[in-house]
Amino acid sequence: MTPPASGDRRPASSTAIAVGAKIRQRREQRGMSSAELARRAGLSKATLSQLEGGRGNPTIETLDALAIALRIPLTDLLARDTDPGPVLVAGTDLADGEVGRELLRRISGGNSLEIWRLRMPPGTHLEGVPHATGTIEHLLVSSGHLTAGPTDAPTDLGPGDLLAFAGDAPHTYRTGPEAADVTVVIASPIIG
Amino acid sequence: MTPPASGDRRPASSTAIAVGAKIRQRREQRGMSSAELARRAGLSKATLSQLEGGRGNPTIETLDALAIALRIPLTDLLARDTDPGPVLVAGTDLADGEVGRELLRRISGGNSLEIWRLRMPPGTHLEGVPHATGTIEHLLVSSGHLTAGPTDAPTDLGPGDLLAFAGDAPHTYRTGPEAADVTVVIASPIIG
DNA sequence: GGCAATCGTTCGTTATAGTGAACGCAGAGT
DNA sequence: ACTCTGCGTTCACTATAACGAACGATTGCC
Numbered sequence: 012m013t014p015p016a017s018g019d020r021r022p023a024s025s026t027a028i029a030v031g032a033k034i035r036q037r038r039e040q041r042g043m044s045s046a047e048l049a050r051r052a053g054l055s056k057a058t059l060s061q062l063e064g065g066r067g068n069p070t071i072e073t074l075d076a077l078a079i080a081l082r083i084p085l086t087d088l089l090a091r092d093t094d095p096g097p098v099l100v101a102g103t104d105l106a107d108g109e110v111g112r113e114l115l116r117r118i119s120g121g122n123s124l125e126i127w128r129l130r131m132p133p134g135t136h137l138e139g140v141p142h143a144t145g146t147i148e149h150l151l152v153s154s155g156h157l158t159a160g161p162t163d164a165p166t167d168l169g170p171g172d173l174l175a176f177a178g179d180a181p182h183t184y185r186t187g188p189e190a191a192d193v194t195v196v197i198a199s200p201i202i203g
Numbered sequence: 204m205t206p207p208a209s210g211d212r213r214p215a216s217s218t219a220i221a222v223g224a225k226i227r228q229r230r231e232q233r234g235m236s237s238a239e240l241a242r243r244a245g246l247s248k249a250t251l252s253q254l255e256g257g258r259g260n261p262t263i264e265t266l267d268a269l270a271i272a273l274r275i276p277l278t279d280l281l282a283r284d285t286d287p288g289p290v291l292v293a294g295t296d297l298a299d300g301e302v303g304r305e306l307l308r309r310i311s312g313g314n315s316l317e318i319w320r321l322r323m324p325p326g327t328h329l330e331g332v333p334h335a336t337g338t339i340e341h342l343l344v345s346s347g348h349l350t351a352g353p354t355d356a357p358t359d360l361g362p363g364d365l366l367a368f369a370g371d372a373p374h375t376y377r378t379g380p381e382a383a384d385v386t387v388v389i390a391s392p393i394i395g
Numbered sequence: 396g397g398c399a400a401t402c403g404t405t406c407g408t409t410a411t412a413g414t415g416a417a418c419g420c421a422g423a424g425t
Numbered sequence: 426a427c428t429c430t431g432c433g434t435t436c437a438c439t440a441t442a443a444c445g446a447a448c449g450a451t452t453g454c455c
Binding site for chain 2: 441442443444445446
Binding site: 236237238248249251252253255256262 | 401402403404405406411412
Protein backbone atom coordinates (compact mmCIF):
# COMPACT_ATOMS: atom_id res chain seq x y z
CA MET A 12 0.00 0.00 0.00
CA THR A 13 1.35 3.36 -0.93
CA PRO A 14 0.63 6.02 1.65
CA PRO A 15 -2.75 7.70 0.97
CA ALA A 16 -1.68 9.27 -2.29
CA SER A 17 0.79 11.99 -2.98
CA GLY A 18 1.51 13.89 -6.16
CA ASP A 19 4.59 11.76 -6.63
CA ARG A 20 5.16 10.13 -9.97
CA ARG A 21 7.10 7.09 -11.01
CA PRO A 22 10.91 7.14 -11.34
CA ALA A 23 10.52 7.91 -15.08
CA SER A 24 11.62 5.47 -17.76
CA SER A 25 14.14 6.43 -20.42
CA THR A 26 11.37 6.29 -22.99
CA ALA A 27 9.27 8.69 -20.95
CA ILE A 28 12.17 11.11 -20.71
CA ALA A 29 12.83 10.95 -24.46
CA VAL A 30 9.18 11.45 -25.33
CA GLY A 31 8.83 14.31 -22.88
CA ALA A 32 11.84 16.07 -24.32
CA LYS A 33 10.46 15.59 -27.81
CA ILE A 34 7.11 17.09 -26.92
CA ARG A 35 8.72 20.14 -25.37
CA GLN A 36 11.06 20.53 -28.31
CA ARG A 37 8.24 20.45 -30.86
CA ARG A 38 6.05 22.73 -28.80
CA GLU A 39 8.77 25.33 -28.52
CA GLN A 40 9.48 25.04 -32.24
CA ARG A 41 5.84 25.95 -32.79
CA GLY A 42 6.14 28.87 -30.38
CA MET A 43 3.29 27.51 -28.26
CA SER A 44 2.94 27.91 -24.51
CA SER A 45 2.32 24.76 -22.55
CA ALA A 46 -1.07 26.10 -21.52
CA GLU A 47 -2.03 26.63 -25.13
CA LEU A 48 -0.88 23.19 -26.24
CA ALA A 49 -2.78 21.60 -23.39
CA ARG A 50 -5.89 23.48 -24.43
CA ARG A 51 -5.58 22.48 -28.09
CA ALA A 52 -4.92 18.85 -27.25
CA GLY A 53 -7.76 18.77 -24.76
CA LEU A 54 -5.45 17.87 -21.88
CA SER A 55 -4.93 19.46 -18.52
CA LYS A 56 -1.90 21.65 -17.98
CA ALA A 57 -0.93 19.34 -15.16
CA THR A 58 -0.68 16.32 -17.42
CA LEU A 59 1.38 18.13 -20.00
CA SER A 60 3.72 19.49 -17.37
CA GLN A 61 4.30 16.00 -16.02
CA LEU A 62 4.94 14.56 -19.44
CA GLU A 63 7.35 17.25 -20.56
CA GLY A 64 9.22 16.79 -17.31
CA GLY A 65 9.78 13.16 -18.24
CA ARG A 66 7.69 11.98 -15.30
CA GLY A 67 4.67 9.92 -16.18
CA ASN A 68 3.66 7.38 -18.72
CA PRO A 69 1.21 8.69 -21.32
CA THR A 70 -1.36 6.56 -23.14
CA ILE A 71 -1.51 6.53 -26.92
CA GLU A 72 -4.71 8.57 -26.83
CA THR A 73 -2.85 11.29 -24.99
CA LEU A 74 0.08 11.12 -27.38
CA ASP A 75 -2.24 11.08 -30.36
CA ALA A 76 -4.00 14.21 -29.14
CA LEU A 77 -0.64 15.93 -28.69
CA ALA A 78 0.60 14.85 -32.10
CA ILE A 79 -2.52 16.25 -33.75
CA ALA A 80 -2.29 19.50 -31.83
CA LEU A 81 1.36 19.80 -32.83
CA ARG A 82 0.55 18.72 -36.37
CA ILE A 83 3.19 16.04 -36.50
CA PRO A 84 2.94 12.30 -37.14
CA LEU A 85 2.46 10.28 -33.99
CA THR A 86 5.61 8.30 -34.68
CA ASP A 87 7.74 11.44 -34.54
CA LEU A 88 7.09 11.70 -30.84
CA LEU A 89 8.48 8.22 -30.33
CA ALA A 90 11.24 8.16 -32.91
CA ARG A 91 14.55 7.47 -31.28
CA ASP A 92 16.73 9.56 -33.53
CA THR A 93 20.15 8.70 -32.31
CA ASP A 94 20.52 5.20 -31.06
CA PRO A 95 22.92 4.71 -28.20
CA GLY A 96 23.84 1.22 -29.29
CA PRO A 97 23.19 -1.42 -31.89
CA VAL A 98 19.57 -2.23 -32.61
CA LEU A 99 18.65 -5.64 -33.87
CA VAL A 100 15.40 -6.30 -35.65
CA ALA A 101 14.95 -10.02 -36.01
CA GLY A 102 13.78 -11.59 -39.23
CA THR A 103 10.21 -12.85 -39.12
CA ASP A 104 8.54 -15.96 -40.41
CA LEU A 105 5.84 -15.56 -42.96
CA ALA A 106 2.87 -17.81 -43.60
CA ASP A 107 2.40 -19.14 -47.13
CA GLY A 108 0.66 -16.66 -49.36
CA GLU A 109 0.91 -13.80 -46.87
CA VAL A 110 2.29 -10.40 -47.83
CA GLY A 111 4.96 -9.14 -45.44
CA ARG A 112 5.29 -5.41 -45.18
CA GLU A 113 7.42 -4.32 -42.26
CA LEU A 114 8.94 -1.05 -41.25
CA LEU A 115 12.38 -2.07 -40.10
CA ARG A 116 13.90 1.25 -39.27
CA ARG A 117 13.10 4.94 -39.19
CA ILE A 118 15.38 7.92 -38.81
CA SER A 119 14.21 11.50 -38.71
CA GLY A 120 16.12 14.73 -38.76
CA GLY A 121 17.66 16.20 -41.87
CA ASN A 122 16.04 13.79 -44.25
CA SER A 123 13.86 11.10 -42.84
CA LEU A 124 14.79 7.58 -43.77
CA GLU A 125 12.68 4.47 -43.65
CA ILE A 126 13.77 0.92 -44.38
CA TRP A 127 11.05 -1.58 -45.17
CA ARG A 128 11.06 -5.22 -46.06
CA LEU A 129 8.39 -6.19 -48.55
CA ARG A 130 7.67 -9.84 -49.18
CA MET A 131 5.23 -10.68 -51.94
CA PRO A 132 3.82 -14.11 -52.80
CA PRO A 133 3.28 -15.04 -56.47
CA GLY A 134 0.55 -13.11 -58.23
CA THR A 135 0.52 -10.17 -55.80
CA HIS A 136 -0.38 -6.69 -56.96
CA LEU A 137 0.14 -3.70 -54.66
CA GLU A 138 -0.54 -0.04 -55.31
CA GLY A 139 1.86 2.40 -53.67
CA VAL A 140 0.35 5.61 -52.41
CA PRO A 141 2.41 8.64 -53.41
CA HIS A 142 4.62 10.16 -50.71
CA ALA A 143 5.60 13.76 -50.12
CA THR A 144 7.21 15.70 -52.93
CA GLY A 145 10.92 15.09 -53.19
CA THR A 146 10.74 11.59 -51.80
CA ILE A 147 12.92 9.00 -53.47
CA GLU A 148 12.09 5.34 -53.20
CA HIS A 149 14.62 2.54 -53.65
CA LEU A 150 13.80 -1.07 -54.29
CA LEU A 151 16.49 -3.65 -53.77
CA VAL A 152 15.57 -7.19 -54.73
CA SER A 153 16.83 -9.87 -52.36
CA SER A 154 15.23 -12.75 -54.20
CA GLY A 155 12.59 -13.48 -56.83
CA HIS A 156 11.28 -11.38 -59.65
CA LEU A 157 8.79 -8.54 -59.85
CA THR A 158 7.65 -5.67 -62.01
CA ALA A 159 7.64 -2.38 -60.16
CA GLY A 160 8.12 1.36 -60.42
CA PRO A 161 6.08 4.36 -61.56
CA THR A 162 2.72 3.19 -62.85
CA ASP A 163 3.39 4.69 -66.27
CA ALA A 164 6.84 3.11 -66.60
CA PRO A 165 7.26 -0.09 -64.58
CA THR A 166 10.47 -2.10 -64.75
CA ASP A 167 11.23 -5.80 -64.54
CA LEU A 168 13.50 -6.59 -61.65
CA GLY A 169 15.46 -9.66 -60.59
CA PRO A 170 17.68 -10.65 -57.65
CA GLY A 171 20.26 -8.01 -56.78
CA ASP A 172 18.63 -5.31 -58.88
CA LEU A 173 18.16 -1.84 -57.46
CA LEU A 174 15.49 0.52 -58.76
CA ALA A 175 15.22 4.13 -57.62
CA PHE A 176 12.34 6.41 -58.59
CA ALA A 177 10.38 9.45 -57.49
CA GLY A 178 8.04 8.40 -54.71
CA ASP A 179 5.61 11.27 -55.24
CA ALA A 180 4.04 9.71 -58.32
CA PRO A 181 1.71 6.69 -58.31
CA HIS A 182 3.62 3.44 -58.41
CA THR A 183 2.97 -0.30 -58.35
CA TYR A 184 4.53 -3.58 -57.30
CA ARG A 185 3.53 -6.75 -59.06
CA THR A 186 4.81 -10.34 -58.88
CA GLY A 187 4.31 -12.97 -61.58
CA PRO A 188 4.48 -16.73 -60.99
CA GLU A 189 7.39 -16.22 -58.62
CA ALA A 190 7.50 -14.70 -55.10
CA ALA A 191 9.74 -11.73 -54.34
CA ASP A 192 11.61 -10.44 -51.29
CA VAL A 193 12.41 -6.75 -51.58
CA THR A 194 14.12 -4.16 -49.41
CA VAL A 195 12.54 -0.72 -49.75
CA VAL A 196 14.46 2.37 -48.69
CA ILE A 197 12.47 5.60 -48.63
CA ALA A 198 14.24 8.94 -48.26
CA SER A 199 12.02 11.98 -47.74
CA PRO A 200 12.80 15.64 -47.18
CA ILE A 201 11.73 16.74 -43.71
CA ILE A 202 8.42 18.48 -43.23
CA GLY A 203 8.67 21.90 -41.63
CA MET B 204 -21.16 8.58 -14.01
CA THR B 205 -20.39 5.12 -15.29
CA PRO B 206 -22.09 2.37 -13.30
CA PRO B 207 -19.86 1.08 -10.48
CA ALA B 208 -17.32 -0.70 -12.63
CA SER B 209 -17.70 -3.47 -15.10
CA GLY B 210 -15.17 -5.20 -17.29
CA ASP B 211 -16.27 -2.89 -20.08
CA ARG B 212 -13.72 -0.92 -21.99
CA ARG B 213 -13.92 2.29 -23.93
CA PRO B 214 -15.53 2.42 -27.40
CA ALA B 215 -12.04 1.97 -28.88
CA SER B 216 -10.35 4.70 -30.91
CA SER B 217 -9.17 4.08 -34.46
CA THR B 218 -5.60 4.34 -33.24
CA ALA B 219 -6.23 1.67 -30.63
CA ILE B 220 -7.70 -0.63 -33.25
CA ALA B 221 -4.76 -0.13 -35.58
CA VAL B 222 -2.21 -0.70 -32.83
CA GLY B 223 -4.02 -3.76 -31.58
CA ALA B 224 -4.13 -5.28 -35.04
CA LYS B 225 -0.44 -4.57 -35.49
CA ILE B 226 0.47 -6.26 -32.24
CA ARG B 227 -1.48 -9.35 -33.14
CA GLN B 228 -0.01 -9.42 -36.64
CA ARG B 229 3.56 -9.22 -35.39
CA ARG B 230 2.98 -11.75 -32.65
CA GLU B 231 1.57 -14.26 -35.09
CA GLN B 232 4.46 -13.67 -37.47
CA ARG B 233 6.75 -14.61 -34.62
CA GLY B 234 4.70 -17.72 -33.99
CA MET B 235 4.14 -16.66 -30.39
CA SER B 236 1.05 -17.40 -28.35
CA SER B 237 -0.56 -14.47 -26.61
CA ALA B 238 0.28 -16.06 -23.28
CA GLU B 239 3.93 -16.27 -24.21
CA LEU B 240 4.11 -12.71 -25.47
CA ALA B 241 2.44 -11.46 -22.30
CA ARG B 242 4.99 -13.37 -20.25
CA ARG B 243 7.95 -12.02 -22.19
CA ALA B 244 6.67 -8.47 -22.05
CA GLY B 245 5.83 -8.73 -18.37
CA LEU B 246 2.15 -8.01 -18.95
CA SER B 247 -0.95 -9.90 -17.94
CA LYS B 248 -2.73 -11.98 -20.54
CA ALA B 249 -5.83 -9.94 -19.84
CA THR B 250 -4.16 -6.69 -20.85
CA LEU B 251 -2.76 -8.14 -24.03
CA SER B 252 -6.09 -9.64 -24.98
CA GLN B 253 -7.79 -6.26 -24.53
CA LEU B 254 -5.16 -4.48 -26.59
CA GLU B 255 -5.17 -6.93 -29.46
CA GLY B 256 -8.94 -6.70 -29.52
CA GLY B 257 -8.63 -2.99 -30.16
CA ARG B 258 -10.25 -2.16 -26.83
CA GLY B 259 -8.14 -0.20 -24.43
CA ASN B 260 -5.60 2.54 -24.52
CA PRO B 261 -2.09 1.37 -23.73
CA THR B 262 0.62 3.49 -22.16
CA ILE B 263 4.02 3.87 -23.80
CA GLU B 264 5.57 1.68 -21.14
CA THR B 265 3.24 -1.10 -22.15
CA LEU B 266 3.91 -0.57 -25.83
CA ASP B 267 7.63 -0.36 -25.20
CA ALA B 268 7.60 -3.67 -23.36
CA LEU B 269 5.72 -5.25 -26.24
CA ALA B 270 8.05 -3.81 -28.86
CA ILE B 271 11.04 -5.18 -26.99
CA ALA B 272 9.47 -8.59 -26.56
CA LEU B 273 8.62 -8.64 -30.26
CA ARG B 274 12.05 -7.26 -31.13
CA ILE B 275 10.72 -4.48 -33.31
CA PRO B 276 11.12 -0.70 -33.08
CA LEU B 277 8.48 0.99 -30.98
CA THR B 278 7.46 3.20 -33.90
CA ASP B 279 6.54 0.16 -35.96
CA LEU B 280 3.60 -0.48 -33.69
CA LEU B 281 2.30 3.00 -34.37
CA ALA B 282 3.25 3.38 -38.00
CA ARG B 283 0.13 4.08 -40.01
CA ASP B 284 0.65 1.81 -42.95
CA THR B 285 1.33 4.70 -45.22
CA ASP B 286 1.82 2.77 -48.39
CA PRO B 287 5.19 3.09 -49.95
CA GLY B 288 4.72 6.05 -52.71
CA PRO B 289 14.08 5.82 -62.52
CA VAL B 290 17.33 4.66 -61.99
CA LEU B 291 18.04 1.00 -62.46
CA VAL B 292 21.17 -0.70 -61.23
CA ALA B 293 21.24 -4.22 -62.55
CA GLY B 294 22.35 -7.12 -60.40
CA THR B 295 25.79 -8.47 -61.28
CA ASP B 296 27.17 -11.96 -61.46
CA LEU B 297 29.85 -13.00 -59.06
CA ALA B 298 32.60 -15.56 -59.54
CA ASP B 299 32.91 -18.34 -56.97
CA GLY B 300 34.75 -17.24 -53.85
CA GLU B 301 34.82 -13.60 -54.86
CA VAL B 302 33.78 -10.83 -52.46
CA GLY B 303 31.22 -8.44 -53.93
CA ARG B 304 31.28 -4.92 -52.54
CA GLU B 305 29.28 -2.52 -54.66
CA LEU B 306 28.04 0.98 -54.08
CA LEU B 307 24.58 0.91 -55.58
CA ARG B 308 23.33 4.37 -54.85
CA ARG B 309 24.31 7.62 -53.18
CA ILE B 310 22.11 10.55 -52.22
CA SER B 311 23.21 13.78 -50.64
CA GLY B 312 21.26 16.57 -49.01
CA GLY B 313 19.77 16.44 -45.54
CA ASN B 314 21.18 13.12 -44.63
CA SER B 315 23.55 11.54 -47.05
CA LEU B 316 22.52 8.05 -47.86
CA GLU B 317 24.48 5.18 -49.34
CA ILE B 318 23.17 1.77 -50.27
CA TRP B 319 25.67 -1.05 -50.70
CA ARG B 320 25.41 -4.66 -51.53
CA LEU B 321 27.93 -6.84 -49.77
CA ARG B 322 28.40 -10.45 -50.81
CA MET B 323 30.73 -12.55 -48.71
CA PRO B 324 31.88 -16.11 -49.41
CA PRO B 325 32.38 -18.54 -46.50
CA GLY B 326 35.22 -17.68 -44.14
CA THR B 327 35.47 -14.02 -45.09
CA HIS B 328 36.60 -11.40 -42.61
CA LEU B 329 36.24 -7.70 -43.42
CA GLU B 330 37.08 -4.65 -41.35
CA GLY B 331 34.69 -1.72 -41.73
CA VAL B 332 36.21 1.71 -42.03
CA PRO B 333 34.78 4.08 -39.39
CA HIS B 334 32.57 6.79 -40.89
CA ALA B 335 31.79 10.31 -39.76
CA THR B 336 30.39 10.92 -36.28
CA GLY B 337 26.64 10.40 -36.11
CA THR B 338 26.62 7.94 -38.96
CA ILE B 339 24.34 4.97 -38.55
CA GLU B 340 25.00 1.81 -40.48
CA HIS B 341 22.28 -0.72 -41.25
CA LEU B 342 22.84 -4.32 -42.27
CA LEU B 343 19.97 -6.22 -43.77
CA VAL B 344 20.66 -9.88 -44.44
CA SER B 345 19.26 -11.19 -47.71
CA SER B 346 20.62 -14.68 -47.28
CA GLY B 347 23.17 -16.66 -45.30
CA HIS B 348 24.64 -16.05 -41.86
CA LEU B 349 27.31 -13.74 -40.54
CA THR B 350 28.65 -12.13 -37.39
CA ALA B 351 28.86 -8.38 -37.65
CA GLY B 352 28.61 -5.09 -35.79
CA PRO B 353 30.87 -3.02 -33.56
CA THR B 354 34.16 -4.82 -33.02
CA ASP B 355 33.58 -4.89 -29.27
CA ALA B 356 30.03 -6.23 -29.53
CA PRO B 357 29.38 -8.21 -32.71
CA THR B 358 26.02 -9.90 -33.29
CA ASP B 359 25.01 -13.11 -35.06
CA LEU B 360 22.69 -12.44 -37.96
CA GLY B 361 20.51 -14.62 -40.15
CA PRO B 362 18.27 -14.09 -43.18
CA GLY B 363 15.86 -11.17 -42.79
CA ASP B 364 17.64 -9.74 -39.75
CA LEU B 365 18.38 -6.05 -39.58
CA LEU B 366 21.19 -4.69 -37.45
CA ALA B 367 21.73 -0.99 -36.92
CA PHE B 368 24.77 0.42 -35.13
CA ALA B 369 26.93 3.50 -34.84
CA GLY B 370 29.14 3.66 -37.90
CA ASP B 371 31.78 5.88 -36.32
CA ALA B 372 33.28 3.06 -34.25
CA PRO B 373 35.39 0.21 -35.66
CA HIS B 374 33.26 -2.62 -36.94
CA THR B 375 33.67 -5.99 -38.60
CA TYR B 376 31.89 -8.43 -40.88
CA ARG B 377 32.70 -12.11 -40.67
CA THR B 378 31.18 -15.20 -42.29
CA GLY B 379 31.49 -18.75 -41.00
CA PRO B 380 31.07 -21.88 -43.13
CA GLU B 381 28.23 -20.19 -44.98
CA ALA B 382 28.21 -17.35 -47.49
CA ALA B 383 26.17 -14.20 -46.87
CA ASP B 384 24.42 -11.61 -49.00
CA VAL B 385 23.89 -8.35 -47.16
CA THR B 386 22.40 -4.96 -47.97
CA VAL B 387 24.20 -2.13 -46.21
CA VAL B 388 22.52 1.26 -45.79
CA ILE B 389 24.70 4.02 -44.43
CA ALA B 390 23.02 7.24 -43.23
CA SER B 391 25.20 10.18 -42.24
CA PRO B 392 24.06 13.54 -40.92
CA ILE B 393 25.09 16.52 -42.99
CA ILE B 394 27.44 18.84 -41.21
CA GLY B 395 25.95 22.34 -41.18
C1' DG C 396 -13.57 -41.69 -21.58
C1' DG C 397 -10.67 -39.06 -17.99
C1' DC C 398 -7.13 -36.00 -16.97
C1' DA C 399 -3.71 -32.32 -17.50
C1' DA C 400 -1.93 -28.74 -20.17
C1' DT C 401 -2.38 -24.59 -22.78
C1' DC C 402 -4.94 -21.41 -25.18
C1' DG C 403 -7.63 -16.77 -25.42
C1' DT C 404 -11.26 -14.52 -23.11
C1' DT C 405 -14.12 -12.08 -19.36
C1' DC C 406 -14.67 -10.93 -14.51
C1' DG C 407 -13.75 -7.85 -10.07
C1' DT C 408 -9.95 -5.40 -7.96
C1' DT C 409 -5.86 -2.48 -7.54
C1' DA C 410 -2.51 0.73 -9.07
C1' DT C 411 -1.94 4.87 -11.56
C1' DA C 412 -2.69 8.37 -15.61
C1' DG C 413 -5.18 12.34 -15.98
C1' DT C 414 -7.96 16.02 -13.77
C1' DG C 415 -9.23 20.52 -11.53
C1' DA C 416 -7.95 23.62 -8.14
C1' DA C 417 -4.80 25.50 -5.96
C1' DC C 418 0.11 27.87 -5.87
C1' DG C 419 4.24 31.23 -6.88
C1' DC C 420 6.13 33.96 -10.41
C1' DA C 421 6.60 37.06 -14.10
C1' DG C 422 5.23 41.21 -17.14
C1' DA C 423 1.69 44.90 -18.35
C1' DG C 424 -1.55 48.25 -17.28
C1' DT C 425 -3.70 51.73 -14.24
C1' DA D 426 2.55 50.07 -5.17
C1' DC D 427 -1.31 47.42 -6.46
C1' DT D 428 -4.11 44.84 -9.18
C1' DC D 429 -4.78 42.01 -13.40
C1' DT D 430 -3.71 38.22 -16.71
C1' DG D 431 -1.30 34.27 -18.26
C1' DC D 432 2.48 31.17 -17.50
C1' DG D 433 4.37 26.55 -15.53
C1' DT D 434 4.29 23.85 -11.48
C1' DT D 435 2.52 20.89 -7.46
C1' DC D 436 -1.46 18.96 -4.75
C1' DA D 437 -5.68 15.65 -3.70
C1' DC D 438 -9.00 13.27 -6.21
C1' DT D 439 -11.28 10.59 -9.88
C1' DA D 440 -11.37 7.85 -13.98
C1' DT D 441 -9.28 4.00 -15.94
C1' DA D 442 -5.11 0.91 -17.53
C1' DA D 443 -3.33 -3.10 -15.94
C1' DC D 444 -3.73 -6.88 -12.82
C1' DG D 445 -4.86 -11.74 -10.86
C1' DA D 446 -8.19 -15.21 -10.89
C1' DA D 447 -11.41 -17.20 -12.72
C1' DC D 448 -13.74 -19.34 -17.14
C1' DG D 449 -14.88 -22.51 -21.42
C1' DA D 450 -12.58 -24.36 -25.45
C1' DT D 451 -9.08 -27.04 -27.45
C1' DT D 452 -5.36 -30.37 -27.74
C1' DG D 453 -2.57 -34.29 -26.40
C1' DC D 454 -1.63 -38.25 -23.68
C1' DC D 455 -2.65 -42.35 -21.01
